[in-house]
Amino acid sequence: MRLANRALDDCRRRTQNDATGHRGRRGDPLYTARELLLAGAERLDVRGRDKMREALDQGDPYDEVADCWAAKEKIRSVFKASDPEQASDLLDDAIDYCAAPEAAPELHRLARTLNRWRTETETSTSTGAHNGRTEAANPRDQRRQTHRQRLPELRRLPAQNPACSRTKTRPQSTRHKNQNPTSPLKRVEPQNLFHLAKRAWAPADASSSSQYAWPSYDVEMLAGALVSRVPGRVLSEVRFYTGVPDRLSQRFWHIFWTNKLRHLRNRGVYVYAGRVNSGGQEKGVDVSLALDLVQATHEQRYEVAIIVSQDWDFGPAVRLAKAITQSQGRNLAFESAFPVGPGSSSNRGVPGTRWVPIDKATYDACRDPRDYRPTRR
Numbered sequence: 001m002r003l004a005n006r007a008l009d010d011c012r013r014r015t016q017n018d019a020t021g022h023r024g025r026r027g028d029p030l031y032t033a034r035e036l037l038l039a040g041a042e043r044l045d046v047r048g049r050d051k052m053r054e055a056l057d058q059g060d061p062y063d064e065v066a067d068c069w070a071a072k073e074k075i076r077s078v079f080k081a082s083d084p085e086q087a088s089d090l091l092d093d094a095i096d097y098c099a100a101p102e103a104a105p106e107l108h109r110l111a112r113t114l115n116r117w118r119t120e121t122e123t124s125t126s127t128g129a130h131n132g133r134t135e136a137a138n139p140r141d142q143r144r145q146t147h148r149q150r151l152p153e154l155r156r157l158p159a160q161n162p163a164c165s166r167t168k169t170r171p172q173s174t175r176h177k178n179q180n181p182t183s184p185l186k187r188v189e190p191q192n193l194f195h196l197a198k199r200a201w202a203p204a205d206a207s208s209s210s211q212y213a214w215p216s217y218d219v220e221m222l223a224g225a226l227v228s229r230v231p232g233r234v235l236s237e238v239r240f241y242t243g244v245p246d247r248l249s250q251r252f253w254h255i256f257w258t259n260k261l262r263h264l265r266n267r268g269v270y271v272y273a274g275r276v277n278s279g280g281q282e283k284g285v286d287v288s289l290a291l292d293l294v295q296a297t298h299e300q301r302y303e304v305a306i307i308v309s310q311d312w313d314f315g316p317a318v319r320l321a322k323a324i325t326q327s328q329g330r331n332l333a334f335e336s337a338f339p340v341g342p343g344s345s346s347n348r349g350v351p352g353t354r355w356v357p358i359d360k361a362t363y364d365a366c367r368d369p370r371d372y373r374p375t376r377r
Helices: 002-020 034-038 046-059 062-081 084-098 104-117 118-127 131-148 190-201 220-228 251-266 283-297 312-328 360-365
Strands: 184-188 238-244 270-276 304-308 331-338 355-360
Touching: 002 034, 002 046, 002 062, 034 062, 034 238, 046 062, 062 084, 062 104, 062 118, 062 312, 084 104, 084 118, 104 118, 104 131, 184 283, 190 331, 190 360, 220 304, 220 355, 220 360, 238 283, 238 312, 251 270, 270 283, 283 304, 283 312, 304 312, 312 331
Parallel strands: 184 238, 184 304, 238 270, 304 331, 331 355
Antiparallel strands: none
């Protein structure tokens, strides 16, 4: 965690210096929010989250500091996981996120460190053993030893031909700002929506009969509720992306999603059905959603895109879509909607979009009366 916080701080300082030409000063947005960025997401109240969001909007033009903050939270989730297998999956996700080509250089360095210490990290999460207490005690011991006499250190003479210092310059990425409504295109990532809703509102002892224990939402009703928030908007298209487990490994969920997707297709909803690997991870879903968003932007098929997901992996696709709209001379709006409740671990949406929280009342009002689950034998 110390290295993750250091990467976040280094990125904040570099962004601050690139934007203003000087170190952080009182009144600078990123400098004012430096302690909020290092705090855990669940420890921030509404005022703190709003202050941090405002600082990132004003002082982080390329969303690099926001990406480092998201990486820090992903690494925190690794050490908070109680299940070793879940911790290993979260570690994979954190490494992939940090190693992405468009990520900040501080995250590339962090990804290499996480890869190098992968075995030790997995051992720590599975056994609970770590050297945190020792590291915390070292500074105290060093402070107690300040009274001891210290001998001066011998210094080396400089070499006759010192090596020339080299500075590396990193090309700036282009990102653009948003907005404007009218005919929305709604894209739903159902697995993400289901798990976020379950985490936000389902009690710890929720039974399998609870409406949050399975994807019980009506896709078209939820799309209508999100579009009708702004007067004058007309829903143009609903697109549904999910992974479907194979029948042999997970018969129950295979039948559930097969039934639900068949109903959606009959209703005229576009459906993309990817696969789910043996580790429970969806394959091809995020890429398909991102490609379709870029293609629809190029074809000028919408004026507002609402992504029902909280996944930061869609950030690059949104940035590319904005670049396309700027080249076309258009001004579109991009929103990301996601459930928010007492159990939510984060209130941040897709980077580059306007974040739209889905409250419990809205979600409950969009419950699907049909039950696609097979009867257990």
